[in-house]
Amino acid sequence: MKIQENIPLGPKTTMRIGGTAAYYTELYSKKDCEEAFEYAKDNNLKLVVIGGGSNTIFANGVIDALIVRLKGNEVKIDEEKVYVQAGKNLPMLINELAKEGMDLSALTGIPGSMGGAVIGNAGQGPEGIWIDNYIESVTIFTDGLFKIISKDECNFKYRESIFKNIDLPVIIWEATLVIPSNNPEEIKNKIESLLKKRIETQPHTKTAGSCFKAKDDVPAWKLIDEAGLRGRKEGGICISEKHANFLINEKDGTYKDAVSLVESVQSYMKNPLEVEMRFVKNDGCIEFP
Numbered sequence: 001m002k003i004q005e006n007i008p009l010g011p012k013t014t015m016r017i018g019g020t021a022a023y024y025t026e027l028y029s030k031k032d033c034e035e036a037f038e039y040a041k042d043n044n045l046k047l048v049v050i051g052g053g054s055n056t057i058f059a060n061g062v063i064d065a066l067i068v069r070l071k072g073n074e075v076k077i078d079e080e081k082v083y084v085q086a087g088k089n090l091p092m093l094i095n096e097l098a099k100e101g102m103d104l105s106a107l108t109g110i111p112g113s114m115g116g117a118v119i120g121n122a123g124q125g126p127e128g129i130w131i132d133n134y135i136e137s138v139t140i141f142t143d144g145l146f147k148i149i150s151k152d153e154c155n156f157k158y159r160e161s162i163f164k165n166i167d168l169p170v171i172i173w174e175a176t177l178v179i180p181s182n183n184p185e186e187i188k189n190k191i192e193s194l195l196k197k198r199i200e201t202q203p204h205t206k207t208a209g210s211c212f213k214a215k216d217d218v219p220a221w222k223l224i225d226e227a228g229l230r231g232r233k234e235g236g237i238c239i240s241e242k243h244a245n246f247l248i249n250e251k252d253g254t255y256k257d258a259v260s261l262v263e264s265v266q267s268y269m270k271n272p273l274e275v276e277m278r279f280v281k282n283d284g285c286i287e288f289p
């Protein structure tokens with residue numbers, strides 16, 4: 001494992017926002033996880049984990065932490081079970097499994113890594129299908145040890161898992177999935193139709209996906225729309241005209257612009273919305289936990 005200094009973080013996020021990591025490394029093996037944890041502990045650094053960076057932005061300036069990015073991406077199929085390392089890109093996994101007649105197509109169109117999907121229980125629509133549907137267990141690394149956590153212990157809920165808001169740094173290392181079988185051609189058709197729907201309903205530009213969570217089963221985009229905020233801008237960041245829960249980095253948007261836009265949305269809500277996107281501050285803590 002090689003620790004690098006002053007590494008730009010913006011290019012590692014889909015919204016392209018962020019300054020530099022004081023310390024940065026990529027994790028390919030279990031040994032890398034152990035070494036990164038030791039390095040952070042010995043140097044009194046906060047450990048911040050990212051996967052695909054598709055739901056995260058970083059503050060501009062220096063992030064005073066060790067940022068680790070999951071890169072281990074092996075996939076092993078053993079009869080009905082599939083073992084997926086956390087750095088595996090989810091869209092690629094869905095396509096690869098489709099060829100094997102394993103149907104994960106319900107998660108089509110969600111960017112990012114397996115680890116990010118587990119942390120936020122990625123899926124579609126509050127009434128839809130979530131990754132916990134397929135999870136049997138998760139291997140995590142925390143406090144210097146690898147542990148296998150059963151699905152029940154993960155405490156998955158709508159866009160939530162037990163790992164999301166705990167104080168100790170947790171690295172999701174691998175997930176064990178059980179995936180239903182289906183005809184490869186039928187899976188391919190489902191993937192294509194879901195992708196088509198996404199293209200029609202979502203912007204394809206510099207965004208981190210949904211910024212806010214649905215509240216009491218009402219989609220956040222609806223509440224934002226009702227407040228007349230579609231298209232609202234703060235500096236270089238705007239609320240997408242196409243999907244009112246997506247923030248867009250329109251032109252050289254900054255972290256501060258994005259924070260101001262979130263605060264401005266909140267000021268229109270009777271009760272504040274929960275923030276889904278991860279805003280990482282200069283001290284490595286989350287802005288809207």
Ligand SMILES: Cc1cc2nc3c(=O)[nH]c(=O)nc-3n(C[C@H](O)[C@H](O)[C@H](O)COP(=O)(O)OP(=O)(O)OC[C@H]3O[C@@H](n4cnc5c(N)ncnc54)[C@H](O)[C@@H]3O)c2cc1C
Pocket residue numbers: 014048049050051052053054055056070086087109110111112113114115116117118119120121122123124125170171172173202203207208209210278
């Ligand atoms: C165009 C677009 C559409 C989207 N549509 C959807 C959708 O339909 N449904 C949906 O659920 N999401 C959607 N998202 C949001 C995002 O893709 C998901 O939340 C995704 O699962 C995040 O994965 P990631 O690897 O990119 O996470 P990152 O952004 O890298 O990280 C997100 C959080 O997970 C943590 N994390 C990531 N990997 C690990 C790990 N291995 N161990 C510990 N912590 C980790 C990070 O610390 C951070 O807190 C969309 C995003 C975009 C840009």
